[in-house]
Structure formats: C-alpha cells, structure tokens
C-alpha cells in the first residue's frame with residue numbers, strides 16, 4: 001500500500017482523501033435500522049475472507065438518498081471509519097463543472113486512486129449532478145459531458161470483479177427520481193437506503209450527540225431542555241438540529257454565561273426557523289452593502305431573462321421568496337422539445353454574464369466580491385459547449401475526439417474562439433443592462449426593500465429570506481416592460 005500522500009496534485013483538487021475518517025456509527029443518531037443495515041456491510045468489508053468463503057460478497061454500490069442535512073455524508077464516513085478503510089470523496093458537480101471531456105477522466109482518476117488503496121471507499125456526493133437520466137433536453141450545456149462521466153462510472157463499477165480490488169462506492173443524492181436507471185441495476189448501486197427526516201425520538205438522540213461537547217447546568221436540565229427542543233422541531237434535519245446547539249453555544253458565550261439555558265436554546269431555535277418579525281433588533285444582520293449587491297445581482301439576472309427569454313425555461317409567475325447562492329429567477333422547464341438554434345446557445349452565454357457585468361458596473365472591478373464568482377465559469381462553459389459540442393461554429397467543421405488532449409494549436413484556436421464569444425456576450429450584456437438601467441434600478445430597489453435576514457449569513461448566502469409578501473415574477477415583467485429605455489449602439493456578434 002502506498003501512503004495517501006502520494007495522490008497526485010491534480011487529483012487532490014477534486015478528490016478529498018482520508019487515510020481513515022475516524023467517524024463511527026455512534027456519531028449518527030436516530031434511524032437505528034439504517035445503522036443495522038450498514039453495519040452488516042462493514043462486517044463484510046472487515047472480514048472479507050471469511051465472508052468470501054461463505055460466498056457472501058459486499059455490494060459494489062450503496063446509494064443513500066434523502067433530503068440534504070440528514071447525515072448521508074456522515075454515514076458514508078462512518079462506514080469507512082468503522083471498517084478502518086481509506087475514504088475517497090468527490091462531488092458530482094465537480095465532475096461536470098470543468099472543461100469538456102474532463103468528467104470521464106476525473107471519474108477514471110477517482111476510481112484508479114481508490115483502487116490503488118483497495119480495499120477502500122469511494123463517496124460521490126450529489127451523484128445526480130453526473131448521474132441524471134440521459135437524453136433530456138439540455139440547453140444549459142454539459143449534457144454530453146455528463147453522459148460521458150456517467151458512462152465512465154458504469155464502466156468502472158462493472159469493471160472490478162475480483163475481491164482483491166474491492167472498492168465500495170457510496171453515492172448520495174436527494175433526487176433519486178432523476179437518476180439514470182442504469183445506475184440502479186444489479187451489480188451497481190444495488191443497495192438503496194433512504195435516509196429520512198428524524199422522528200421525535202431520533203431528534204432527541206441527535207441533539208444528545210451534539211450536546212456532548214456543550215455545557216449545561218446539570219444532566220437533568222440538559223435532558224429536559226433537549227426533550228423540549230425535540231418536540232418543537234418537527235421536520236428538522238440533523239444538520240439543523242446541530243446548528244441550533246451551536247447557535248445556542250454562541251449566544252451563551254456572547255452573554256458571557258457558563259451554561260446553555262432555555263432562553264438561548266429557544267432563541268437559537270427561532271433563528272434556525274427564520275421566524276424573525278421585521279423591525280426586531282436582530283433583523284438588520286445583512287450588511288447594507290451586501291443587500292445592495294444581492295439586489296443588483298437579482299435585478300440584472302431578471303432583466304436579461306426578460307430581454308433574452310430562454311425558450312426552454314421561460315420564467316414563471318412564481319413568488320420569489322428567498323435569495324440563495326444562485327440568482328433567483330424561477331424558471332419552468334418546457335415539457336415539449338423545442339428546436340434549438342445557435343442563437344439560443346449564444347443567448348445562454350449572454351445571460352450567464354449578467355451577475356458579473358452588473359457587479360463590475362456598479363461596484364468597480366477592484367471591489368468585486370464572491371457573489372458573481374461563478375458567472376464567469378458558467379459563461380465559459382456555455383461557450384465551450386457551443387464550440388465543441390454543437391458543431392455550429394467554425395470550429396465545428398471538424399470533429400475532434402479528444403477534447404482534453406487538444407494539440408497545442410487547436411487549443412489556441414478554441415481559446416480564441418471562446419474569447420470571441422465571451423467578448424460578444426459581455427458587450428451585449430452590458431449594452432442590455434445600460435439600455436434597461438432604469439428597470440435594473442427599480443427592481444433593485446424592490447429587492448432591497450424586501451430583504452430581511454435570518455441569523456448568520458453564511459459565506460454562500462444560503463438563507464436570506466425576503467419579507468412576507470414577496471416579489472412576483474409578473475411584477476418584474478411589468479417593471480421591465482414599462483421602464484424607460486436608453487438607446488444603445490448595436491452590438492454585433
């Protein structure tokens with residue numbers, strides 16, 4: 001066995017490897033039956049020969065599915081920890097976000113790394129990002145890319161037959177419904193375990209796990225308080241329960257108290273639930289500047305969505321009631337297939353630029369922040385997709401098999417062409433935003449007015465709620481249609 005440290009640098013970027021996780025089944029509380037089922041797998045993994053003699057083989061794949069925060073990652077780590085095996089983790093989204101052609105080779109890398117340390121565990125979180133059903137409409141790009149990655153996973157899982165190269169693949173998803181059925185066939189992910197929301201007893205048990213390193217006045221008081229919280233937290237996930245205890249700990253420290261008390265726990269619960277009344281003291285936690293940036297981001301995305309509607313996913317009349325790490329416009333998938341033209345692909349590049357363009361415009365290039373960071377990546381991905389996979393550009397007159405090993409002058413050609421599309425997209429996007437500047441400002445003001453906060457702002461901006469009453473997409477359409485426009489010179493592709 002080689003030391004884990006020898007994992008190449010390029011791999012280390014997307015694979016996180018641990019000699020062993022140190023997590024045990026004791027760290028997972030509630031839903032005891034899940035542990036019982038998985039414990040059996042651990043026993044097989046540990047005494048491989050004994051079980052082999054009896055003809056009992058370990059499943060090749062275990063699929064954990066259920067809502068986010070219910071402990072799927074924790075369980076995967078516990079299997080590795082209990083069996084004392086190395087743990088190789090990757091996220092499905094990391095496979096598809098990169099340069100076209102990379103997904104399959106990353107999957108290969110992941111399996112090769114795990115195999116060289118076999119027996120070992122592979123964990124692929126958000127496996128739906130790469131393993132969703134094939135053949136659906138796909139204008140966002142990355143479809144063919146995903147398919148290559150998925151095929152590679154299937155090949156790899158079918159590949160290892162002998163026990164000596166035993167690698168257990170654990171996948172996690174909250175979208176079992178969109179997984180490609182090929183993944184679920186015998187010999188692949190043939191053990192499917194649902195990890196659901198905990199029951200009341202389960203919640204109490206989870207709270208107890210996370211109270212282990214916290215201070216309470218007495219054991220008796222702790223148990224009574226946790227019991228009370230367990231009763232008030234129907235539909236909470238393990239992750240949310242853990243947050244309540246952490247938040248209570250922070251509040252306790254802030255008040256300079258020695259023990260977590262009822263008041264802190266209830267306050268933490270309230271924060272977790274996000275039930276702030278406006279006007280309350282805590283509700284001003286989003287810094288004004290961040291509010292403004294988020295509001296501009298939403299406004300720019302909205303205006304571009306109105307100007308260049310996506311025929312595949314027109315935006316709907318839904319209430320917009322939160323701001324997440326991704327911009328907010330809600331789209332409806334069109335059921336029927338639509339005839340996609342080159343301009344549709346080009347428009348998707350333009351739309352993807354909106355966040356980046358507005359932030360630079362309003363705040364200056366030296367004053368950018370993380371909220372538009374992904375826009376550039378997304379826009380480039382759309383451009384690469386158009387160039388490499390649709391055959392609709394000059395580049396597409398020839399078909400190049402190995403995208404990831406482009407010979408130097410081809411790579412340069414691709415880059416030049418991509419730059420051209422990106423330049424056009426940015427110019428077009430700025431021009432639209434300038435033309436509709438008044439609409440941008442009006443929509444921004446609307447968002448700023450509606451933004452309230454819930455508790456801490458995580459760096460990925462997960463949970464900023466808009467005030468009740470919300471914003472409706474129809475309101476945004478209205479503003480867009482009525483706003484005075486400032487004519488701009490034409491931007492040509």
Ligand code: ADP
Nearest residue numbers: 027028029068069070071072073074206238239
């Ligand atoms: P998922 O992978 O399902 O999104 P995670 O495993 O990442 O969820 O859960 C996040 C954290 O929440 C875990 O690290 C753990 O601290 C806590 N947690 C979630 N479910 C449980 C549980 N059943 N028991 C104990 N802790 C839990």
